[in-house]
Amino acid sequence: MRNTVTLTLLCIVVSLNGQTIFxxxxxxxxxxxxFTGNSVKIDGELTETAWEExxxxxxxxxIEPNQGETSQFNTFVRVLYDEQNLYIGAFCEDLEGKKGVRVPDLARDFSFRTNDTFAIGIDGFLDERNSITIATNPYGTQxxxxxxxxxxxxxxWNGLWKVRTSITDKxxxxxxxxxxxTLRYNETGDTSSKWGINFVRQRRKSNEISAWSPYPRAYGFNRSxxxxxxxxxxxxxxxxxIQINPYILSEYIETKENGETQTSENNYTIGGELKWALNTNTLMDLTFNTDFAQAEADRQVNNISRFSVFFPERRQFFLENASLFGAGLYSDTGGSGNLSIIPFFSRRIGLDSNGxxxxxxAGLRLVHQSTDQSFGVMGIKEDGGTSSSASYNFVGRYVKNFGKQNRLGIITTTxxxxxxxxxxxxxxxxxxMxxxxxxxxTAMTSVDTQNDELGFGGYLQYRYDTNSVNAWWTQSILDERFKPELGFVSRTNVFATSPGVVANYRGEKLPFKKFLRAYRPRIIGNWFYEASSGKLTEREISISPFWLEAQNGGFFSFTTxxxxxxxxNAFTLLNEEIAVGSYNYTRYNFGIGTDPSGKVSAEMNYEFGDFYNGNLNSWNTSLTIIPIPHIFLSGTINSNSYDSLGTGLNTRTADLYTLESRxxxxxxxxxxxxxxxxxxxxSDFxxxxxxxxxxxxxxxxLVFNSNQKNIAEDTFLERQAIVKLSFLKQF
Incomplete structure (x- = not known):
């Protein structure tokens, strides 16, 4: 089977080529x-005399859907500057006016996939590697x-900048x-500089993406x-x-057991951050009594795999400059076989094992980025709470750039x-190449001084990316002694092989071209062996002969x-014990989704078939309603219904309901x-x-949290109310 899949992958790659990669x-x-000496009022109207100049x-x-053709919707851009600011003015022509606009909601850092968007990419170093992207939608969301x-x-990353917009009938x-x-650039000492820049527009109703300086469809806008x-x-x-960002916070926490109050306390905290740009390449951050009350709550997940669940970082202090410290293999980027090998994972700091x-x-971070090299250091002192002692956490990173797109780096954590x-x-x-x-x-070693235990982990990945095909082959290894206390690995003691290929056909033989944009079949294989013994522990081969992408962004897929x-070793899955033994089974998956930018959109994924020694049917269904951009309503149902599963041969259902509004x-x-x-x-959260x-x-x-769990006959409730005021001042 493995040789057959490998041969199939190679045949697909050979049959498709990258000639459209210019x-x-x-x-x-x-x-x-x-240059303008006149004032520019940021009101989204471009009526000042300066813009006329x-x-x-x-x-x-x-870029999409027909690479290389002239955009069907005109976009006009102007660039001004004065002693304090760079100004960009854009007019995105649309003769449908407001009826042509698609904006699902007004949340900051909105999704490119669902919004009308105008974006600016700036390469201030002119190294064709680093860039800052600043974007907005028609309602002025940043x-x-x-x-x-x-x-x-x-x-x-949140920069200090301003945008205003206006919508007309044109x-x-x-x-x-x-x-x-706010910008990052080289200090040349010249009277003028040359930067890299690009402008991109997405008209979501027709799902067209266009750019001032075009790039291949296989790449992202930031391929600078x-x-x-x-x-x-x-x-x-x-x-x-220098930016100073102090805060004051008032917090009330209450816990109850079976309706009886166990604890009740009020806390008052002050703290903040200082951000000092020593020059345009070097930035230092200091934090004191760091607070993340405003961070989005983690979404619960009912895990039906043998992998540890990866919860992304949501806290602003750790998200800034995360890419510099982000060496490793991430399961959500494709090609890893759902295996994460991350030497530094910031959620290991400031959160216990239960989140x-x-x-x-207190903490300090110093980051330097330039054309030739980048480096960063970070140190954080963490209070251990009631369950453990305080800890001291350090990470250091150095990256050397060479050639046009090559780099070597080292990373250390303590x-x-x-x-x-x-x-x-x-x-x-x-x-x-x-x-x-x-x-x-990435190749890493770990050591614990308490027991002098040495471990090893790493991966090697090859990728082939064109407009017609994306293919990869990844080899990963984590020995049983590899222990990254400040990192994340989704499993241990594993040697993994993960090949895959995704085709992208848009030729004349594609039927229903008025409705269909692409046919994207795929084959993905994962083999996991126990690193210490070489024994095969898990194999999965997924074949998707039908994966259709609609012109409006909807999709239909079928996977076996x-x-x-x-x-x-026996383990627990969905509260059921899976016994020692060998299991072979086949599962089937249907997926369908409508236009995600519509006022009403839906997505459904249904997976069924055998599962270990039993049977499992899984539904993931979501419905989103956006009557106007100012109101967002969404509901999701994740249902896992199984029978004859585990040592108890139990038949049960585990449901997770999510309602969200903005x-x-x-x-x-x-x-x-x-x-x-x-x-x-x-539980209810x-x-x-x-x-x-x-x-x-x-x-x-203003934040309110409530988390209630019912265990047997007992009820446990924790409530939290927070008021926080922060203030940013730039000098």
Whole structure:
């Protein structure tokens, strides 16, 4: 079976080629920024005289659906600057006016997949590797992030900038004000500089993506070697650039057991952060009594795999510059066989094993990024709470860039707690041989000083990416002694082989082309062996002969998965004990989704078939209703119904219900609610959060949490109410 799958993958890759992957132009398109001494009012109307003086950019080229063709919807862009700011003005023509606009909600860092979007990519280092992206939708919602090699992203980085928009019967305007202090760029000492820049627009109703400087469809917008040039940009000479962000917080916590109050306390806290840009390349952060009351709550998951669940980081302090410290293999990026090997995972700091917060007394982070190299260090002192002692956590990272798209890096982490010190040391690299072939690797060792135990972990991955096909082959290993106290691995003592290929056909033979955009069949294989013995522990081969993508973003898929599970140690799954033994079974999966940008959208995934020694039917169904962009309502049902499963041959159902709502007065004032009911652990969870951004990156938060669990005849309830005020001042 393994040889057959390997041969099939190779045949698909050979039959599809990357001829549509064009090289970046040698003579790039360019625009000269226009200096203005006149005031620019950021109101989303572009009526000031200064805008009339700037050169107009247009002639955007399609990326989707028809690469290389002229966009069907005109976009006009102007670039201004003064001593304090860079200004971008855009008009996105749409003769349907407001009827053509698609904006599902007004949450910051909105999804590109569902929104009309205008985005700006800026490569201030002109190294064709680093970029800042700043984006908005027609209602003026902000989205920003940092990108490195179009591979690693700081998705929750929040820069200090401003945008306002307006919608007319002929389209929509966006007006950006970006302070020089927010941007990152080389200090050349010249009177003017040259930066990389690109502009991209998505018209969601027709699902068209177009760019000023086009790039291949197989790549993301942040593949910055395809950027054009911004000429004659003259940023103000860097001066003192310090942000202080203090907060005050009041918290009430109450716990009850069987209706009787067990604890009740009020807490008052002050703390904050200081961010100091030592220069345009180097940034230092200090944090004191770090608080994450405003962070989004984790969504519960009923795990039906043998893997540990990976919960993403949601806390702002750790999300900034996360890409620099983000070496490793992530299960959600594809090609890893659902295996995560992450040497530094920031959720290991400030949260206990149950995800409950621990106090962070103080921390420091220093990050330097330039064309040739990047490095960063971070140290955090963590209070151990009532269950453990305090700990000291350190991470260091160095990356050396060479060639056009190659790099080598080292990473080290240290956790000191009680009598033990856990240390990780690792070497990683990424090499782009050409536009379609790339190789990445990480090799790490771990040591515990308490028992002098040494461990090893790492991976090697090859990727082939074109418009027609995405293919990969990944080899991973984690020995039984590898222990990253500040990292994350989804399983241990494993040697894994994970090949896969996804085709992307858009030819003339595709039927119903008015409705269908692409046919994307795929084959993915995963083999897991016990590293210590070489014994096969798990095999899964998934074949998706039908994977259809609609023009509006909807989809239909069918997948068959063939699994072999060799269990050497009994474990618990869905509260059932899976006994030692060998299990072979086949499962089937149907998926369907409608246009995710519509006022009403739905997605359903149904998986059924044998499962270990029993049978499991799993439903994942979601419904989203957005009557207007200011109101977002969503409901999700995850149902796992099984029979004759485990040693008890039990027949039960584990359901997880999720209701979510967001109401916006505007992009800066919102009220959100989350409710989850889980029948597997008989729990109810509520999270209600009011957020008001009364000044840029200055907030008022009101948060209420309630978590109730029913165990046998006992009821446990914890409630928390928080009021938090933060203030950001830039000097």
């Amino acid at each position: 090289e970046p132009p040698i003579d790039k398109i360019s625009v000269s920024a226009t 700037a050169k107009v950019l247009t002639n955007f080229i399609q 989205k920003d992030y940092l990108s490195f090699d179009d591979t690693f992203f700081d998705a929750r 389209g929509w305007y966006a007006e950006f004000q970006i302070p020089w202090k 070697e395809y950027f054009g040039w911004l000429m004659q940009v003259k940023p103000k000479k860097p001066s003192t650039n 409950m917060p621990l106090r962070i007394d 956790k000191i707690q009680n009598e033990n010190t856990n240390i990780i040391g690792g070497l990683d690299g990424f090499f782009r 050409n536009k379609v072939h790339s190789i990445g690797f 998965s063939f699994s072999e599970q060799n269990v050497s 109401i916006f007065l505007n992009p800066r004032i919102s009220l959100s609610g989350l409710y989850q009911r889980n029948t597997q652990n008989n 509520y999270n209600i959060r009011f957020a008001w951004e009364y000044n840029p990156l200055s907030y008022v938060f």
